Amino acid sequence: MAEEVLPVGEALRGLHDDGFIPLRGLLDAAQVAEVRALIDALKPIHWDYEGLVDHYKCVFNRSPRWLPYLDPPGLIEIAEAALGADCHVIGQTAWRCHPGFIGAEMHLDYLPMALPAELLASGFELPMFLCTAQIYLDDIDADLCPTRVIPGSHRAGHAPWPDEESWCGRTAEPVLCQAGDCLLFRSELWHSGSRNLSPRTRYLLQVHYGRRMVAQKFSPYLDWRFNPEVLVACTPRQRRLLGDHQAAEYD
Template sequence: MPQHRVDPAITAVQLRALHEHGFVLLPGVLAPPQVAELREAIDRLQAQHWDYSGLLDQYKCVFNRDPLWLPYLDPPGVIELAEAALGSDCHVIGQTAWRCHPGFVGAELHLDYLVMPLPSSLLADPAFELPMQICTAHLYLDDVDADLCPTLVVPGSHRAGRAPRAGERSWQGRPAQPVLCQAGDVLMFRSELWHAGSRNRSNDRCRYLLQVHYGRRMVAQKFSPYLAWRFNPAVLAACTPRQRRLLGEHQEAEYD
């Protein structure tokens, strides 16, 4: 993937959006040839271990299957934002490929990870900036319209301090809203944000998605099958220094 300098001022604006809204959409991160490459690569994947297929095909830790996936761990614009949000020593805790077929039913509103409950008075204080521990990047490989299972997000809900309750569709009067976007766009959101995958209401289209989870240095990496995990030597040989760090080659620190 060609590298280019990312304007720090743009990253700063995006970081502010993560703090204020809990998510930000990065337009045009991937070029059309990259979108095509990823769609074709997803079509070639075979289920392993905890992967599954059906109305939803989900393939975990795809970075370890072929060096093709490595550049999508740190796309320009995405990695700068991840490092700004989580520290220059952040790493990847997962990379999952998805294919959602017609009839896919989606999921209820949820959050991915809440570090700890905090007093509502503190979360409501605009002077308090809630630190981020985990962020997820959705690399969209389709033009996502209202029928093609758009991601739903509830702006500001990362400051709710709790998970949504059953049937809850809004927070402080802010309803869940669909993220309508173009192939090659990337949605970055923090783990406390209320979000959901919606239904695929199309008749003949699959939604293709590549998902990358980033965590702070002290957040454990989620590489299943865990005790049986082994890095692919061909993948490691193809890594850049930053990609090796993202996969866990850190400098010595506390608890190492």
């Protein structure tokens, strides 16, 4: 259970105002150790790759042991409030970023619609379509490639231009946190990675949530098959997160 459970209303306000929220102590020490061990046991398949950074997609399908990390208490309630009670998971990705890793430039993940800056500055509340939870499995300091975020930049109405490193006078802030903490952010937020200047490897688990009408991103797509052991082990909520929805207009 989250060490400091953030009230859902406060969390939604943070996502609307700043574009992100921290969730402290989402995982306990035993869970952090388990996920790190699960990552160490992974082997690359399909579009996975290993090197200076190791990147593994759709890890929920590897083993039922990953399932509790699709909907940890303290996170899933916020995701459902932000994206609808019928939201689902569009990916669960594991990372290891080794010493010397070079982080991503300033970017956003997905812009559902480009809107005029004057509308976004007027108090218009932009609905959320996609959110990412980054669950840190190390104590993140300034040298261990912290994520950098620009508060409020989700209201820019566009992706950052090349070399654009600030928005409305606000520059990127590093997210420094403890193992087991989580950063939940909406897809329009400007954010970047940073270099791993330490001798340590950073372990990270991402869970990507989307509204029901946002397509699930389960590669290799046409050849995708659910692991039967995973489906048998799912709770009803986890089955819904993996796409077992009730019939609706476009089904």
